[in-house]
Amino acid sequence: MDKRWNSLRTTSKIIADKIKKGWIYLALFFTLKIMILKKFNIENKKARDLIPQAITVLALLSVIIYFATNAQINMGNRGISFGFGFLNQEASFDITFSMIEYDGSHSYGRAFLVGLLNTILVSAIGIFFATIMGVVVGISRLSDNYLIAKVAEWYVEIFRNIPLILQIFFWYFAALRALPLPENGINFYDISFLTIKGWYVPKFIWTNFNIFLLSVIAAFIAIYFINSYATKQREQFGKQLPATTISLSTLILIPLIAFLFLGVSLTFEYPVLKQLSPTVFTYAGGVSIIPELIALALALSMYTATFIAENVRAGILGVGKGQKEAAASIGLNKNQILKLVVMPQALRIIIPPTTNQYLNLTKNSSLAAAIAYPDIVLVFAGTALMQTGRAIEIISITMLTYLTLSISISIFMNWYNKKMAIKEK
Amino acid sequence: MVLIAKPSKNNIKTYVPIGLSLVSLSFLDVFLYAFFNLNLTAFLPSQLSYFLPLILGFIGFYLIRIEFSGISSLDILNKNINSSNFNALLTLFTIFIIIKSIPPMLDWFILDANFVGNSKEDCTGDGACWVFIKVWFNRFMYGLYPDAEQWRINTAFLILFATVGVSFFVSEKLKKYFILFLVFVFPFLGIKLISGGSFGLEYVESAAWGGLSLTFIISAFAILFCFPIGVILALGRRSSLPAIKYISIGFIELWRGVPLITVLFMSAVMFPMFLPDGTFIDKLIRVLIAITLFEAAYMAEVVRGGLQALPKGQYEAAKSLGMGYWRMNALIILPQALKLVIPGIANTLLALVKDTPLIFVVGLMELAGMIGLAKTNPKWLGMAMEGYVFAGLVFWVICYAMSRYSQNLEKKLSTER
Numbered sequence A: 001m002d003k004r005w006n007s008l009r010t011t012s013k014i015i016a017d018k019i020k021k022g023w024i025y026l027a028l029f030f031t032l033k034i035m036i037l038k039k040f041n042i043e044n045k046k047a048r049d050l051i052p053q054a055i056t057v058l059a060l061l062s063v064i065i066y067f068a069t070n071a072q073i074n075m076g077n078r079g080i081s082f083g084f085g086f087l088n089q090e091a092s093f094d095i096t097f098s099m100i101e102y103d104g105s106h107s108y109g110r111a112f113l114v115g116l117l118n119t120i121l122v123s124a125i126g127i128f129f130a131t132i133m134g135v136v137v138g139i140s141r142l143s144d145n146y147l148i149a150k151v152a153e154w155y156v157e158i159f160r161n162i163p164l165i166l167q168i169f170f171w172y173f174a175a176l177r178a179l180p181l182p183e184n185g186i187n188f189y190d191i192s193f194l195t196i197k198g199w200y201v202p203k204f205i206w207t208n209f210n211i212f213l214l215s216v217i218a219a220f221i222a223i224y225f226i227n228s229y230a231t232k233q234r235e236q237f238g239k240q241l242p243a244t245t246i247s248l249s250t251l252i253l254i255p256l257i258a259f260l261f262l263g264v265s266l267t268f269e270y271p272v273l274k275q276l277s278p279t280v281f282t283y284a285g286g287v288s289i290i291p292e293l294i295a296l297a298l299a300l301s302m303y304t305a306t307f308i309a310e311n312v313r314a315g316i317l318g319v320g321k322g323q324k325e326a327a328a329s330i331g332l333n334k335n336q337i338l339k340l341v342v343m344p345q346a347l348r349i350i351i352p353p354t355t356n357q358y359l360n361l362t363k364n365s366s367l368a369a370a371i372a373y374p375d376i377v378l379v380f381a382g383t384a385l386m387q388t389g390r391a392i393e394i395i396s397i398t399m400l401t402y403l404t405l406s407i408s409i410s411i412f413m414n415w416y417n418k419k420m421a422i423k424e425k
Numbered sequence B: 001m002v003l004i005a006k007p008s009k010n011n012i013k014t015y016v017p018i019g020l021s022l023v024s025l026s027f028l029d030v031f032l033y034a035f036f037n038l039n040l041t042a043f044l045p046s047q048l049s050y051f052l053p054l055i056l057g058f059i060g061f062y063l064i065r066i067e068f069s070g071i072s073s074l075d076i077l078n079k080n081i082n083s084s085n086f087n088a089l090l091t092l093f094t095i096f097i098i099i100k101s102i103p104p105m106l107d108w109f110i111l112d113a114n115f116v117g118n119s120k121e122d123c124t125g126d127g128a129c130w131v132f133i134k135v136w137f138n139r140f141m142y143g144l145y146p147d148a149e150q151w152r153i154n155t156a157f158l159i160l161f162a163t164v165g166v167s168f169f170v171s172e173k174l175k176k177y178f179i180l181f182l183v184f185v186f187p188f189l190g191i192k193l194i195s196g197g198s199f200g201l202e203y204v205e206s207a208a209w210g211g212l213s214l215t216f217i218i219s220a221f222a223i224l225f226c227f228p229i230g231v232i233l234a235l236g237r238r239s240s241l242p243a244i245k246y247i248s249i250g251f252i253e254l255w256r257g258v259p260l261i262t263v264l265f266m267s268a269v270m271f272p273m274f275l276p277d278g279t280f281i282d283k284l285i286r287v288l289i290a291i292t293l294f295e296a297a298y299m300a301e302v303v304r305g306g307l308q309a310l311p312k313g314q315y316e317a318a319k320s321l322g323m324g325y326w327r328m329n330a331l332i333i334l335p336q337a338l339k340l341v342i343p344g345i346a347n348t349l350l351a352l353v354k355d356t357p358l359i360f361v362v363g364l365m366e367l368a369g370m371i372g373l374a375k376t377n378p379k380w381l382g383m384a385m386e387g388y389v390f391a392g393l394v395f396w397v398i399c400y401a402m403s404r405y406s407q408n409l410e411k412k413l414s415t416e417r
Helices: A002-039 A044-077 A109-141 A146-159 A164-176 A211-239 A244-261 A293-317 A323-330 A332-369 A377-389 A392-418 B012-036 B045-062 B071-082 B085-111 B130-142 B146-165 B172-195 B211-237 B242-257 B260-273 B284-309 B312-320 B325-340 B342-362 B368-374 B383-412
Strands: A187-188 A192-195 A198-200 A204-205 A266-268 A272-275 A279-284 A285-289
Touching: A002 A044, A044 A377, A044 B242, A044 B260, A109 A146, A109 A332, A109 A377, A146 A293, A146 B071, A146 B085, A146 B383, A164 A293, A164 B342, A164 B383, A187 B383, A198 A293, A204 A211, A204 A293, A204 A392, A204 B085, A211 A244, A244 B085, A266 B146, A293 A332, A323 A332, A332 A377, A332 A392, A332 B260, A377 A392, A377 B260, A392 B242, A392 B260, B012 B085, B045 B071, B045 B085, B071 B085, B130 B146, B130 B211, B130 B368, B130 B383, B146 B172, B146 B211, B172 B211, B211 B325, B211 B342, B211 B368, B211 B383, B260 B284, B260 B342, B284 B325, B284 B342, B312 B325, B325 B342, B325 B368, B342 B368, B342 B383, B368 B383
Parallel strands: none
Antiparallel strands: A187 A192, A192 A198, A198 A285, A204 A266, A272 A279
16 A cells, blocks of 8 residues: 555656646746747737737647547557447447347447437436426415415425435435335326336337327427417407417317227236235336436436526516506406516526526436436446446547537527517517 | 305404414314324214315415405415415415424434434334434544544644634735635645645545545535636637637537536546556546536636626726736726626535535545445445435535525625616
């Protein structure tokens, strides 16, 4: 041990020396810069601007070159070459939860896809529930009922100030571990069972699912045309068409036709208790939602909901009182005021910070690795990295994936934001 | 009765006493059932008995809902919790849920909990086993730091708190020196004291550091370094020089687009590949660099918000006084911009503190990590609930205090325009 500490001390001395040298170089750069400026009496703005930029670019380039050469030497020493060919190799490890077909004989590329889909799944669930809870809590904080406002306030104060990772641990290691074993699972009308091994829900079995999907898409296209027609009618002739009712009935009617006449049908496969051995029980059939997913989704949505609630509250408070009064004075009723005057303006304030929260939730879903939910970090940056040892490739792919996810969410939300923004004429 | 006459000022003398007694009766029923398992309405069919408090309370609230009754306390009550049927229902539900959830919580936390003893076997009650926290407390605070040397951590934190405390009471002139000491001298003095290796202090390698003290150490250093880097990045992003501007944008967006956990993974497994063979940088330092750069990117965006919010006139006025870029920013722009974004800065620092438990990915164990270690100890299995409730409380107190302090600071520094 002493040897290691000694080597540590010497290396830290070397590093300290290097840092000292770095300072000297930096000081040298600046004195040189000042000297050049003074000597040639450069008052030209272009030249003055060029020097700091050149220094920054040079410094960045030298750091990158330094890292790259080191990486090359290190990889050469270990006998590995840079490349992404390993993605086609057999992964030979299993993943506990997968939305697509996967087993050990599939490739690393497929394992990556499984992890990515799991990340997207938990993020989507989290965003859905966080939005609902956030809106409810945010509106409750403005309730004229003192108790409700206080309860909402304390919900925000409590869940916002506890680290997310602790909340995930709490749900996973403490709360969900207190659930009963499969044989005494909490029974919801014999349809679904909540146990320590997960939540068993019925499985949907479709016949002619494609036709159903097409009918839903057709319904949405119809709704789009109905709405644009209704808007036209309203703007040109001042006629109010019951667009919402018509859209809703279209959404129900077209899939219903598919069910009745086009051979689409849906049956459920219910989970059934099965005995594996005298003491071990499990459920057969249905879909098992693993406790890792439940804990993660719960913690993510409850944590993010506090931030969304604050955004919603700020947004509604941000709409001037005069707006509501003006709307009331032209004879709009309470629902119309909320729908036509307050919400469109509040949404403009709410959306940008809420986008950030969606991004944060997606990034925070990577904490899955802490409780072994097989997301991209655990599967790819964890297991796959351990097996292949390709640190640079795998970490870069993982980071690039998150960057892509972040950028695509922000592009979508920017588009939505633009749609909602004030259109100045 | 409800249909006979609408409650109004005329029948206030009869309706208010009846209404109030109905409401109190419903609360009493729920209270007795929750605390003493005593059901007043056991003679009724079970469904009715279950919903009776709700019905009674609802009727009671309806009867006392009299506008402009002339009794000020009744008016306040009605306005705050009983303004409509819907609100009355919400009020009843909230109060019932609070009453019902108190006894189990109380039982678990205090009444059935165990406080005395030294091992898991001493925990006989159904409630929490606080013995676990008591026995492991030292580890939760100091990690695997040797017991005999813990006074060094204590001294370092005592000096810190003492200097901060004293600096509140000294004059403005002296305060400057205190702050300079705290920012530039103390961190390195403190870290020397804790790591040792000279002045006759035994060297303690950073792998042994842990517990809450490590949370504080990492947070303090990351805050110290991420703030200036963030300010420089923000200035860089607003710079008129394209190379500096785009490098800053790229740097900020890269860090902001990836989760901290992958950055920590990177510092653990990828970063060593980028260094010359044989160089070894301490794990703690690598983690610190990763967290600092990550939070600096967020800090930069917050500071940029402040810079953008400043009116252009401020820049022009500073330039017209003949100030250069650095003087303008240091004396005119930043003091105003930073004041504007105190809430944002506080939120970033809070996020930083809340992110510290993530260092478990590289094998360092602060408070949450130590609890993970303790709960897997064969002698203490099944103590996850106690451990995480304890850690949650500790972090909650720290974060809540920070957010309150930032709110006060904001109020104190706000200059009305």
